[in-house]
Amino acid sequence: MIQRLLPLALFVGLAVLLFVGVRMNSGKDTSAIPSPLIGKPAPALALPVLPMPETRLAPADLGGKAYVLNVWGSWCVSCRIEHPVITELSGSGVLVVGYNYKDPAEDATAWLQKFGNPYALVIQDLDGQAALDWGIYGAPETFVIDAQGIVRYKHIGPLTREIIAADILPALKGAQ
């Protein structure tokens, strides 16, 4: 009988291990990956501005205002989901800069025309080179940068009203 129970006993051990594994994993929230940039100056790289690519804009040119940098692309499904939330945020008087990531200018413009442009201005990173400096994994991602140009906060994934209320607005308040 003991011999017959052996496979079951082994499996119980395995199941416990897997259970622990799943539990550990559920604690691991991927959006909680802290950015090494937090507390450091935002990358100084100047990027072309969307409607007029000849104009380049570096974060320092924003003239000492705190702002929210939102990474998006017309190809990005989740960006569609957070779009109304971004619109609300910029409607409430927050300076929201769009960071158009790996997106041809025509597509990006068409997207903004179709759904509305919530951004005070949009900078373009066509080949994703500058994204390396920012440590951008993909779209959507959102940064809060204070008046001194220091990165205060980063969120990976679509924004929700809850996240704005709980994290973005407090970060901005501290950033003025």
Next chain:
Amino acid sequence: MLPELGQILLLAALLLSLLLGTLPLWGAQRSNNALMSSARPLSYALLAAVVCSYALLTYAFEVHDFSVAYVAKNSNSLLPPLYQASAVWGAHEGSLLLWVMILCAWITAVALKSRALPQTVVARVLSVMGWIAFGFLAFTVFTSNPFERLLPAAIEGHDLNPLLQDPGLIFHPPLLYLGYVGFSVAFAFAIAALIDGRIDAQWIKWARPWTNAAWGFLTLGIALGSFWAYYELGWGGWWFWDPVENASFMPWLVGAALIHSQAVTEKRGSFSSWTLLLAIAAFSLSLLGTFLVRSGVLTSVHAFASDPERGMFILAFLCLVVGSSLTLFAWRTPKEFGKPFHWQSRESLLLINNLLLTAACAMVLLGTLYPLLAEALDMGKISVGPPYFGKLFLVLMAPVVLLIPFGPLSRWQSDSLGNVARVLMPWLVLAALVALVALFKAPQHPIKTALAFFSVFWITLGTLRFVWQRLRQAQSRFTAEMSGMILAHTGVAVFCFGALMAEALSTEKDVAAKPGQSFEIGAYRFLFQGVQELPGPNFVAQRGAIQVFDGERMLTTLYPEKRQYASGGSIMTEADMQGGISRDLYVALGEPLDANGGWALRLHVKPFIRWIWFGALMMALGAFLVMFDKRFKNRRPQ
């Protein structure tokens, strides 16, 4: 509207599988004919519902219905038509639906082919499979709905992962699933036998071809995956001991053991409870593989979107299925009815084969889960790499290779292994001599090279010795079972040679190349001509051209590419190679180095690497061939 129909069909399938899981099983307990005979119609209806639902999802891909979230995430209007169909199983939700559809196809095949079996057995087997279908359908419907709507609809999809835009993907997952799911037949038979409390050699005989089919498909699926990694990923390797590769390899090892032990149980009646246990283990490991891939517990290149809720669901299902079957096993294992055998006999050889294969599987399982164990015990993050697997595997498989020729030549019940050894001695000596020559001739890694030659000569000559013995005997004839065994064992020889030679004699060079510069590897000279930009259907490619010379003769021009996909902007390396029987020439493009057209290149010469997949193909064909043995022809019960 159509996606909602697919959704409804999926719910109908869930209900049907629940009925299939309960009604015939209850009927078998109560000896109620009407309930038992409901098993077949329910199976057909279940398949129909799932196939229609699957077809509707495929249709959503064809018409670019980006209001379906799954389509929007995994397709794009630029996606070539071929990949629109295969994109259906390109991510978690759709591949799960494919899993369920293949399971339902197996259920229907069992229903159609089981007329010769007693009605209670058929009812129980189909019911057990119905429960499995129910579990996976519930998983699909409640945690991973492929028909979920995206509101508002996306105007453009996110595109299929470029890694998966390759012909290899079209067949890799379906073949793998055919194998995984195929083990559910042997599993269902084992459970039916345990419920009944006795094993009938007749049922084992009936279940054998199914196990062979499943194992053959699994072999093809794994081999194709390995070839795809070699061909597509541009790493130049063919096996990485990645957790997900291991997940498919574990059921393969146990499946190989099961094929052999089923043969013993069918012919001699021995090892019957061991066979039952292996049948449960093979399918349980398939489920474990599904769990590991989809729960995000382990990190891997294959990682599907991980989601703890899904992880919990499969874990609960896994515990339910495996826990209850092992409890049933402990409680009701039937008495052994096998004939006794001497320790020197074919039975003992097959027992050793089984133990070695199972030990190898346990070793892979331990290595795969060790990082998790270490993390759970707070010993820090550990990764277990190829050195562990490679060494242990070699140690465990060496005796298998050594014993392969003994198996077919020894007799059932009792034999003198000394006699068999005497018959094989000349061939052992010959193989050893060839290996000795290889040992001194090899340009590098002499021991691995010698092992390569020894294994291919020893297994092939030993197997041919068996063929010769059959031919010499007056009643010499080869049953399909025997021919399949010969083919598969020779496949092992071919595989061993390819794997060991590629390990031992591969040469590779990473070079910084300017246009016009050439590099030598062994007898081959690679001339780099430069890189051009070329547009593709949904990507832009940087394409290099490299001429390869053998002495003065030009062999070929290779065109490796780096592709930048339009959507998402991900970059993929497409290596180019010229394959051959005795070697592959392989070139992958690295990074651009300067403005003058200089590029980093990786050049490989890989001897005999194709033998790996050819050997696997022979094993799979051997397994399929066995299914056509006359003894497995369906006969009505006497």
